[in-house]
Amino acid sequence: MTENGQKVAPKFKIEFLKREAPNDPLLQELKHWCSEFHRLDLAPLYPGGSYGNLSFRPAAGSDQFIITASALALKEDLPDDRFVEVIDVDLKNMVVKANGKRPPSSESLLHSMIYSRRPDINAIFHGHSKEILSSGKRMDIPATEREEPYGSLALVEAALPLALEHDLFILKDHGFVSLGQNMSAAGKLAVEALRTAETTTEDL
């Protein structure tokens, strides 16, 4: 678990189909948003070893997605091998099938469930921001009821009802999730929330 700030490996088993970094034209845009999240401090380290995790769905109608690798510090100009293609998620047996050189983000279960239940959503960005968390109530951003361990099924179960109704929500005492029809929409939602949070904080 997250005690003692230890690094937590993903709670699922990973089966690699191909040990190759993803090759998709939209990967460049995902790298851009990783760089933006870093620049705006939207993905600082969460206790236990998780930074933010960002993903997109390359092909509508498929539940496969490309996501940042596990325990990856977001920054500028990340190489292709820091991204992983998730091919299949078996929640019953907790097995994730992936193509890549590194394990996919520990929040892959959450991304997978959202993609399968929200066909209109093609990008999911998760970050950590004290500003957004502390202003969430004032900004009417829905939030889960209590903190759940990151990467856990409990977190997925708590977050999913919110994800079905909202494109921006808060994981209590942890971070935020922004969803979009494309990466630009998900990214702008997060950046606008940060801007509004900063403004409401200054007004106090």
Ligand SMILES: [Zn+2]
């Ligand atoms: Zn997190």
